[in-house]
Amino acid sequence: MADVLIPFPLLKQSLQEALEKVGFSATRASQCAELFAKTDLDGVRSHGIERFERLLKYIREGVVFPEKGPLLLSKAGFFERWDGQLGPGNLNAQCAMNRAMELAAESGIGCVALANTNHWMRGGSYGWQAVDQGKIGICFTNTMPNMPAWGAKESKLGNNPLVIGIPRKIGPVVLDMAMSQFAYGKLSRLAQAGEKAAFPAGFDSAGELTDDPQTVLENQSAVPMGLWKGAGLSLMIDLLAALLSGGKSTNDIGKEKLESGLSQVFISLDPSVLGLEDWFEDKAEAILADYLGAEAFAGKSIFYPGQQTLQTRIKNLENGVPVASETWKKLLKELNEEI
Amino acid sequence: MADVLIPFPLLKQSLQEALEKVGFSATRASQCAELFAKTDLDGVRSHGIERFERLLKYIREGVVFPEKGPLLLSKAGFFERWDGQLGPGNLNAQCAMNRAMELAAESGIGCVALANTNHWMRGGSYGWQAVDQGKIGICFTNTMPNMPAWGAKESKLGNNPLVIGIPRKIGPVVLDMAMSQFAYGKLSRLAQAGEKAAFPAGFDSAGELTDDPQTVLENQSAVPMGLWKGAGLSLMIDLLAALLSGGKSTNDIGKEKLESGLSQVFISLDPSVLGLEDWFEDKAEAILADYLGAEAFAGKSIFYPGQQTLQTRIKNLENGVPVASETWKKLLKELNEEI
Numbered sequence: 001m002a003d004v005l006i007p008f009p010l011l012k013q014s015l016q017e018a019l020e021k022v023g024f025s026a027t028r029a030s031q032c033a034e035l036f037a038k039t040d041l042d043g044v045r046s047h048g049i050e051r052f053e054r055l056l057k058y059i060r061e062g063v064v065f066p067e068k069g070p071l072l073l074s075k076a077g078f079f080e081r082w083d084g085q086l087g088p089g090n091l092n093a094q095c096a097m098n099r100a101m102e103l104a105a106e107s108g109i110g111c112v113a114l115a116n117t118n119h120w121m122r123g124g125s126y127g128w129q130a131v132d133q134g135k136i137g138i139c140f141t142n143t144m145p146n147m148p149a150w151g152a153k154e155s156k157l158g159n160n161p162l163v164i165g166i167p168r169k170i171g172p173v174v175l176d177m178a179m180s181q182f183a184y185g186k187l188s189r190l191a192q193a194g195e196k197a198a199f200p201a202g203f204d205s206a207g208e209l210t211d212d213p214q215t216v217l218e219n220q221s222a223v224p225m226g227l228w229k230g231a232g233l234s235l236m237i238d239l240l241a242a243l244l245s246g247g248k249s250t251n252d253i254g255k256e257k258l259e260s261g262l263s264q265v266f267i268s269l270d271p272s273v274l275g276l277e278d279w280f281e282d283k284a285e286a287i288l289a290d291y292l293g294a295e296a297f298a299g300k301s302i303f304y305p306g307q308q309t310l311q312t313r314i315k316n317l318e319n320g321v322p323v324a325s326e327t328w329k330k331l332l333k334e335l336n337e338e339i
Numbered sequence: 340m341a342d343v344l345i346p347f348p349l350l351k352q353s354l355q356e357a358l359e360k361v362g363f364s365a366t367r368a369s370q371c372a373e374l375f376a377k378t379d380l381d382g383v384r385s386h387g388i389e390r391f392e393r394l395l396k397y398i399r400e401g402v403v404f405p406e407k408g409p410l411l412l413s414k415a416g417f418f419e420r421w422d423g424q425l426g427p428g429n430l431n432a433q434c435a436m437n438r439a440m441e442l443a444a445e446s447g448i449g450c451v452a453l454a455n456t457n458h459w460m461r462g463g464s465y466g467w468q469a470v471d472q473g474k475i476g477i478c479f480t481n482t483m484p485n486m487p488a489w490g491a492k493e494s495k496l497g498n499n500p501l502v503i504g505i506p507r508k509i510g511p512v513v514l515d516m517a518m519s520q521f522a523y524g525k526l527s528r529l530a531q532a533g534e535k536a537a538f539p540a541g542f543d544s545a546g547e548l549t550d551d552p553q554t555v556l557e558n559q560s561a562v563p564m565g566l567w568k569g570a571g572l573s574l575m576i577d578l579l580a581a582l583l584s585g586g587k588s589t590n591d592i593g594k595e596k597l598e599s600g601l602s603q604v605f606i607s608l609d610p611s612v613l614g615l616e617d618w619f620e621d622k623a624e625a626i627l628a629d630y631l632g633a634e635a636f637a638g639k640s641i642f643y644p645g646q647q648t649l650q651t652r653i654k655n656l657e658n659g660v661p662v663a664s665e666t667w668k669k670l671l672k673e674l675n676e677e678i
Contacts, residue, residue: 227538
């Protein structure tokens with residue numbers, strides 16, 4: 001499918017207009033559109049405009065409420081619980097990370113648990129949000145069930161993404177990873193292209209690992225990263241998110257018609273409060289220089305998480321943001337339709 | 340190698356005596372011996388008495404100082420930095436988790452970063468320590484370099500274990516995992532037995548995945564859990580541990596003659612401060628019942644992290660703790676030697 005290159009301001013403006021048509025105020029539409037547009041700007045195409053139509057559908061079906069945002073449920077020191085009131089997942093998550101950073105600015109570390117929220121789209125957004133303010137951001141979310149426990153035929157775990165952002169002036173380090181080795185979206189693209197996955201991607205009906213994306217899609221049996229290890233970490237994330245927020249578990253979410261009412265946790269640490277700003281900069285530089293200086297296998301390159309994001313961002317700001325032409329046409333159609 | 344079954348009190352007492360002989364006070368020897376003995380009691384045989392001789396060696400070589408413990412370096416709200424003064428890693432870690440729990444009891448969440456410490460032996464000890472007090476414990480450590488980054492031939496990353504403990508009256512959930520798919524100790528045992536690993540365990544000299552433990556041992560090229568994902572998470576753990584503690588990174592540790600001067604982070608959350616005790620119990624029960632209720636593949640069983648620990652503990656308390664007879668003989672020899 002061919003791409004078109006859309007200037008970032010036009011992309012953001014178009015998304016904003018579409019959001020206003022489904023009930024967002026101008027301010028919230030602008031914030032939400034910016035998160036979507038920045039996702040494509042940063043080259044994370046799976047979670048930007050390609051997910052936008054699904055958001056509009058969820059709004060029209062009354063699963064996501066454009067004008068709802070987090071309400072404080074309870075507070076104990078520098079831990080807070082908030083109710084996301086089924087508002088837009090990306091705006092809710094942005095608000096929660098902001099609040100975690102405010103708490104960290106007071107006490108060194110802060111934690112916000114968010115119940116009843118929706119899919120946060122690109123998890124990395126909230127890692128970048130923290131590092132853009134010079135803060136550490138750690139966050140995770142549960143999801144609907146889509147991954148089996150180790151030994152299990154049925155998918156009772158979510159792929160529960162984990163995000164860790166570490167600030168650094170000359171290039172922050174931002175890890176954004178789901179607990180499945182491959183995303184189902186990636187496996188769909190491989191299946192359409194008639195290709196195998198480069199590594200085992202899931203289980204066949206006998207419980208053996210397979211690199212055939214079609215089999216994994218049919219069985220909805222994505223392999224956890226690290227096999228039993230990622231399965232265990234996914235369970236811990238679901239437990240932490242649901243228990244701390246007082247919200248839904250992956251199991252609960254699986255009972256909904258559409259994925260909704262997720263539980264999330266946001267933790268921030270503030271190097272400036274800790275008096276560690278200079279140390280952070282110099283030490284991170286030394287660690288990354290050593291890491292990147294490792295001899296690579298022939299034909300391979302070594303990157304740290306998030307390293308290529310800034311280059312992609314600069315390129316896309318200059319040349320325009322690549323968007324699948326079909327997806328762009330759909331967005332323009334949304335804008336031209338009668339309300 | 341045959342095992343002998345040692346009654347838990349005798350195991351602990353013997354370890355304590357050996358520690359007193361190398362310069363521990365009676366109180367600290369008792370605490371340190373208990374951590375070692377409990378590790379075998381819980382069936383984590385790789386990190387209990389089998390590591391004890393190495394600890395004695397490190398003490399004799401002046402790498403671990405029996406009577407040194409953590410000193411407060413700085414405090415910002417509910418984040419504290421401590422200097423482990425190269426004391427025994429397990430006592431230092433226990434002390435740090437205790438302090439994180441004290442902070443959490445005040446403010447909901449607390450964080451202790453520990454520099455200049457030593458190998459904490461069984462990481463799960465500090466997860467169990469937290470859940471035994473009804474608290475959430477999250478901790479991680481860096482290590483010497485022993486795992487390659489994705490694409491790298493050289494091992495610049497540590498296997499940097501991560502521990503998460505969630506309290507629960509009828510069976511806490513405690514995850515204790517290193518970032519490598521298999522431990523080198525496990526691979527050594529497989530190589531000695533002439534067996535292959537059940538899954539790819541590392542890289543051959545051409546950079547291809549291999550299940551041959553001997554190749555992985557020779558190349559010191561253990562595969563990260565989840566391939567590029569675990570490699571990324573390992574880097575984040577090293578960055579967080581070194582940056583927050585102001586201590587050594589994996590790279591620095593690799594320059595030491597023996598693995599020493601590690602950096603660690605301990606985070607605790609307190610459900611009782613959060614007013615979430617009842618919710619925790621009921622919700623965790625529902626999540627785990629669903630998780631364990633998944634249909635398993637033929638011949639497979641589903642467990643949650645830590646589930647089998649309590650059963651092993653009860654069995655070993657009744658029947659005696661299994662210890663390799665050669666290892667037990669070595670310990671007795673230590674006790675009978677002149678100082």
